[in-house]
Amino acid sequence: MPHHERDILRLKLEHAIYADLARALTSTLDLSQVLEIIMEKVSELLKPRNWSLLLTEADGLSLRFEVIVGEGAEGIRGKTLALGEGIAGWVAQTGESLLVQDAQSDERFCRRFDDMCAFTTRSLIAVPLKNKGKVLGVIELVNRVEEGGFTDLDRHSLETLAEYAAIAIHNAALFQEVQRLAITDDHTSLYNNRHLYQTLDRELEEARTHGQELSLVFFDVDHFKTVVDTYGHLVGSKTLKELGSVLKSLVRAGDLPVRYGGDEFVVLMPRTTKKDALAFAEFLRRRIKAHSFLSEDGINLHITASYGVAAYPGDATDKNSLLNIVDATMYRVKESTRDGVAGA
Incomplete structure (x- = not known):
């Protein structure tokens, strides 16, 4: 298929996925459902071998693996990394996206999680989930299913998807907090x-x-x-x-x-x-x-x-x-x- 036709097909797919994502994310305020929808659309659009969604902890000093898909996922889900640690930590700290073609030679790369699941990270993209200037977390994609590394076009697509995701995560977190306050005694933090x-x-x-x-x-x-x-x-x-x-x-x-x-x-x-x-x-x-x-x-x-x-x-x-x-x-x-x- 000619290159320009492939680009047109991808553009149509992206628009369809963004429209689906927008509809789906406005249909629920349940955080687990929001994360599930994001997981589905990331996999559909960019086809990474492994990918993860990390959320910033309440203390603002660390990130927690909330969603992880691919090899060794069970060994990493729920684990945390410090702000500034690894590629994801760097992205959370700076608020900037990052495309890395050779992760093993990048000084910011943290091998701890590769070692935990006997996996080798080659190329990756990490983008911040930002709402009103605040970093809520990071989406990180590792190793493309297709030949070759990730591209700038992939990074741009993930940044667009992350904008939708960040708004939905922010709204779901607000809703969750309102629900918590409604059933909690504000002085003792026990239930009311x-x-x-x-x-x-x-x-x-x-x-x-x-x-x-x-x-x-x-x-x-x-x-x-x-x-x-x-x-x-x-x-x-x-x-x-x-x-x-x-x-x-x-x-x-x-x-x-x-x-x-x-x-x-x-x-x-x-x-x-x-x-x-x-x-x-x-x-x-x-x-x-x-x-x-x-x-x-x-x-x-x-x-x-x-x-x-x-x-x-x-x-x-x-x-x-x-x-x-x-x-x-x-x-x-x-x-x-x-x-x-x-x-x-």
């Missing part, structure tokens, strides 16, 4: 009671369907007003924030730690018997009691809490009843011994 109600509805239905148990642990900090009166509101606030961090570190994967309100907290424990939930509540009681709060501020505050435990279906079969019962159980401890655990 709104999310507890929604999740409890879903988990109760799951428990009914599969004949499983479900437990709630409800606790309230003892004498918290005394802490505030003695040390002030700022110390009280910082104590609750640190308590949130301690609680997050102690719950199991799959449990839902919640700031219910004020100095009240809940742990939703799906697929958990009341006996196991009582044991966990006792573990929680001991660990929180032993923890020295605000030690970095030189205060070394120790607190206790009162704990109630209730379970579905033994204590209640609906959300409101279960919450009322576990609340009442906790208050039995609060009004008697404090610093204790009781089951409904």
Whole structure:
């Protein structure tokens, strides 16, 4: 086929792919779906043997391999590299695209990932994903399927594709953050009671369907007003924030730690018997009691809490009843011994 006809066909293919990409990316705000669409279109247009999409970490000092396609992909997915490390790190740091025909002789090239997956990088293109001047990540293509290295035309095509991709990734990340804020207590970073109600509805239905148990642990900090009166509101606030961090570190994967309100907290424990939930509540009681709060501020505050435990279906079969019962159980401890655990 004559060279000019090949160029015309490629141009038509590019326009079709860009149109498809624009339509697809405006149809979803789910980040994983956005990345999947980008992956499909990159492979369709430029046909690299290997390619990866790296996103800048929250600290802005490193990049994480979010998508990787080709040989040795499983060994690299999720790994990170420092800003400035390797070709991708250089592109993220400078915000400039790079076409390298002989990677092995380029001083910026990092062989660490080739060694990890027994792969040899020859030619590559790396372009930044930029939105409003901020680098969100990098798309990197390695070794063409067809003979020869990548070209300036390939780099230009990838830059155009990256413009669409960066806008979609930015919008998806914003949406993800809005969703996170809607279900999170902004002071402790635990889940909020709104999310507890929604999740409890879903988990109760799951428990009914599969004949499983479900437990709630409800606790309230003892004498918290005394802490505030003695040390002030700022110390009280910082104590609750640190308590949130301690609680997050102690719950199991799959449990839902919640700031219910004020100095009240809940742990939703799906697929958990009341006996196991009582044991966990006792573990929680001991660990929180032993923890020295605000030690970095030189205060070394120790607190206790009162704990109630209730379970579905033994204590209640609906959300409101279960919450009322576990609340009442906790208050039995609060009004008697404090610093204790009781089951409904």
